[in-house]
Amino acid sequence: MPVLGRLLKNRRSGDAHAAWNRPNLQGPELLELSSRSFDRLGTIPPEHHAKNAGGQNISPHLAWNPPPTGTAQLLLVVEDTDVPTPKPAVHCVVLIDPAVRSLAPGALAAKEPAPGVTILRSVIGRGYQGPAPIRGHGPHHYTFQLFALATPLGETAGKSAPDSARPSALLPSITAPVLARGRLIGTVER
Template identity: 65%
Template sequence: MTLLGRLLKNRRAGETHTAWNLPNLRGPELLALTSRHFGDGGSMPLEHCAKTIGGADLSPHLAWTPLPPGTAQLLLVVEDIDVPMAKPAVHCLALIDPAAGHLEPGALAARRPGPGVRVLRSTLGRGYHGPAPIKGHGPHRYTFQLFALATPVDSARDATPVDRARPRALLPAITAPVLDRGRLTGVFER
């Protein structure tokens, strides 16, 4: 795998196609998103990585500053922006009740999500999927992007229900105004 990582070293999705850069998800950037497990730009502990590389696939603790008035729902998108594909891989997509206040470790699990958390489909399945970059590919950045929405995502009448929609179809279709947003980046390398 190290050889494959070296061969793909210069191929990375980049930030252009992240949820953060979608025109419909733009908004003020005053929301501070933090974790007690790693700082912004810091290394993610192994327990938050995929089981296939020795981790526990445990979503990290996440906390945020007070939400703007009128926040109806939070949208959390976790993307690997260094995956060697045309677009970032969505590692988790979830809707969160603003009353939750924060997420404890493991709150993004598919089988038993935390209180007020509704996990949706991601590129890799449902729930949180920790980092598992190709060995030798170099550091991968995992962006945790939180959007405070003025109306719930599933209040819009779409052809595909929110729970079944693929991330690349759902994210550009969100019409709820973004009242505020924030992000946190964790790094992992094999």
């Protein structure tokens, strides 16, 4: 596999198509997103990697300051912006009750999410899907993005409920004003 990674070394999706840069998800950067599992731009520990990458696929601890008054829902999107595809790989999409201030390790499990967490579809599956970059491709940046939405998500433009919509339909269909947002980036290299 390292050969494939080296061949694709200069191909990366980049930040341009990340949820963070979507026009409909712009808002003031008022949320301070942090983790006890890894530092900002630090290495994400192996227990949070995908099983096929030698990890346990346990979502990391996440915490944030209180969202602004009027927040109806929090939307968390986790993306790998270094995959060798035109757009970032969406590893996790969840809705979180605005009263929740942190998530313990493992809180984003598809079968048993933490109270106040609603698991939505990602490109890879449901629930947290840990990092598994191509061997030899270099460092990958995993961006945890949290958005405070003024209204709850309704049906998407494709008439799908949020819990069954693909991220490619869900993310562009969000019309709720973003009251605040924050992000945390960790890295993984194999």
